[in-house]
Amino acid sequence: xxxxxxxxxxxxxxxxxxxxxxxxxxxxxxxxxxxxxxxxxxxxxxxxxxxxxxxxxxxxxxxxxxxxxxxxxxxxxxxxxxxxxxxxxxxxxxxxxxxxxxxxxxxxxxxxxxxxxxxxxxxxxxxxxxxxxxxxxxxxxxxxxxxxxxxxxxxxxxxxxxxxxxxxxxxxxxxxxxxxxxxxxxxxxxxxxxxxxxxxxxxxxxxxxxxxxxxxxxxxxxxxxxxxxxxxxxxxxxxxxxxxxxxxxxxxxxxxxxxxxxxxxxxxxxxxxxxxxxxxxxxxxxxxxxxxxxxxxxxxxxxxxxxxxxxxxxxxxxxxxxxxxxxxxxxxxxx
Amino acid sequence: xxxxxxxxxxxxxxxxxxxxxxxxxxxxxxxxxxxxxxxxxxxxxxxxxxxxxxxxxxxxxxxxxxxxxxxxxxxxxxxxxxxxxxxxxxxxxxxxxxxxxxxxxxxxxxxxxxxxxxxxxxxxxxxxxxxxxxxxxxxxxxxxxxxxxxxxxxxxxxxxxxxxxxxxxxxxxxxxxxxxxxxxxxxxxxxxxxxxxxxxxxxxxxxxxxxxxxxxxxxxxxxxxxxxxxxxxxxxxxxxxxxxxxxxxxxxxxxxxxxxxxxxxxxxxxxxxxxxxxxxxxxxxxxxxxx
Numbered sequence: 001x002x003x004x005x006x007x008x009x010x011x012x013x014x015x016x017x018x019x020x021x022x023x024x025x026x027x028x029x030x031x032x033x034x035x036x037x038x039x040x041x042x043x044x045x046x047x048x049x050x051x052x053x054x055x056x057x058x059x060x061x062x063x064x065x066x067x068x069x070x071x072x073x074x075x076x077x078x079x080x081x082x083x084x085x086x087x088x089x090x091x092x093x094x095x096x097x098x099x100x101x102x103x104x105x106x107x108x109x110x111x112x113x114x115x116x117x118x119x120x121x122x123x124x125x126x127x128x129x130x131x132x133x134x135x136x137x138x139x140x141x142x143x144x145x146x147x148x149x150x151x152x153x154x155x156x157x158x159x160x161x162x163x164x165x166x167x168x169x170x171x172x173x174x175x176x177x178x179x180x181x182x183x184x185x186x187x188x189x190x191x192x193x194x195x196x197x198x199x200x201x202x203x204x205x206x207x208x209x210x211x212x213x214x215x216x217x218x219x220x221x222x223x224x225x226x227x228x229x230x231x232x233x234x235x236x237x238x239x240x241x242x243x244x245x246x247x248x249x250x251x252x253x254x255x256x257x258x259x260x261x262x263x264x265x266x267x268x269x270x271x272x273x274x275x276x277x278x279x280x281x282x283x284x285x286x287x288x289x290x291x292x293x294x295x296x297x298x299x300x301x302x303x304x305x306x307x308x309x310x311x312x313x314x315x316x317x318x319x320x321x322x323x324x325x326x327x328x329x330x331x332x333x334x335x
Numbered sequence: 336x337x338x339x340x341x342x343x344x345x346x347x348x349x350x351x352x353x354x355x356x357x358x359x360x361x362x363x364x365x366x367x368x369x370x371x372x373x374x375x376x377x378x379x380x381x382x383x384x385x386x387x388x389x390x391x392x393x394x395x396x397x398x399x400x401x402x403x404x405x406x407x408x409x410x411x412x413x414x415x416x417x418x419x420x421x422x423x424x425x426x427x428x429x430x431x432x433x434x435x436x437x438x439x440x441x442x443x444x445x446x447x448x449x450x451x452x453x454x455x456x457x458x459x460x461x462x463x464x465x466x467x468x469x470x471x472x473x474x475x476x477x478x479x480x481x482x483x484x485x486x487x488x489x490x491x492x493x494x495x496x497x498x499x500x501x502x503x504x505x506x507x508x509x510x511x512x513x514x515x516x517x518x519x520x521x522x523x524x525x526x527x528x529x530x531x532x533x534x535x536x537x538x539x540x541x542x543x544x545x546x547x548x549x550x551x552x553x554x555x556x557x558x559x560x561x562x563x564x565x566x567x568x569x570x571x572x573x574x575x576x577x578x579x580x581x582x583x584x585x586x587x588x589x590x591x592x593x594x595x596x597x598x599x600x601x602x603x604x605x606x607x608x609x610x611x612x613x614x615x616x617x618x619x620x621x622x623x624x625x626x
Binding site (some may be wrong): 034063069071107115116119120121122123124126127128130131132134135138139142191227254258262266295297298301302303304305306308309310 | 348425434441443444560605608611616
């Protein structure tokens, strides 16, 4: 994993430095915000990337920082998507209002589900998180009077953003909306993981027993992290439903959770930009490969995964280490 | 009602054969292998294709399916799986999902995405009915055949694990690899053989289940969750645990789909979550074994 080595960081200055903004970050975000208008023909995919990046950001909080494996993060994504879609269809078409409601609902769901990730091994957690996702998918499928069943929930009309900016066909408004939400959530997540609270999460990630021994309330910390992540994932889902005007069973699908873990692993876990980079790489790859072989693109994704895992992520993203000796790897193997 | 129970048991037995190899890799070798369903699919497709294209008799297909998947398992274990044994679970999960994606796309490419129809031999097509009214027991001959094969396999497996030399070597390797190696057990060979047999059993399960479960390229993804439930609920330290879990799951699934079709798989998933929250290590855990 990619967490920094805290043994050498025993003074607060270093901890605080990790949370400081650098000039190039601000520049990057400024560029990101201008993209939907500069590359106006690609606004749709930019929108999608922003949504997936937010989704990955939320998974990173529990996977990268707390060390809870989850294969069912799509549960919260889907919950947010359906909530936002239903809310705008039946109650109020204002996007920001819908976003807030979706966040609240998925946060509550996350709080309930956080009980299930407390006990057991990685395997148990994989199973339980996956199970929650599948249950919600079954529910969305069977409650067809509410959700439209397998056909999905159609005809979601969104009101203009802030009462002024209409969602247009090209998606520039939508993309800007998603990027702004992503940016706000990114800032908050950054505050969250660099706070003393976040440090305790990292302690739990590194060694749960030790964290318990120095007096960190492990169970409640995990619960809070899981709940916060669920809320953020719900917002990502809400953005998808709002910007596409559509919610279908697809948002709960298993492959969505699996792809998400994949792109987080590509970008690097335990590093908030990892999700963003992973989202960009993954979506661009997906777009490129599926335009060449629309039917078999999963094969290439699978191959990519297998190679990535066999060679090791560190070595794939750092090509200059390909021909050196990998002493750390050998040590790992011998242990 | 008895018919449902009977079908549930047949389904559960089938699930057990499909999942027992996974119980071994996951529980004993501590490797989360989500690609297990892909081995089952290989067995299923081998059977279906042999029967459709070459008219190989059904009974001959079963051992061929077993051997093919076992060989494939052995090759993959040696080349791809072994380097990943000591890696974190997340890496193993991603790796095996990748393998599954590749298998799904490859089968789709070579055979096509339509569901394969299997022609069972005549003597397996019939159905025997005993009793009357609510207590009538209708037994499809094919299901009876599945139960018989699976029961025989279960007894054989139990015997191998508990009574033979290989079984004790395997148990020793699993409990402590280093000590086992120190005692002169070739842990690598033991694991290789175990993985191959596990994959072979998956292939056999796929071959037996091709008719009941349906064979199409999404098979590994569709049934992955079922295998995982069997293993997670049953606990991974013995084979009686997964067997009971598979029977429970099979009966619950068949009964649920029959009595409350509206809820579908909902019952199974909820049952699993409740059990796992209640007993995170599974229902049946051997005392003193490594978790």
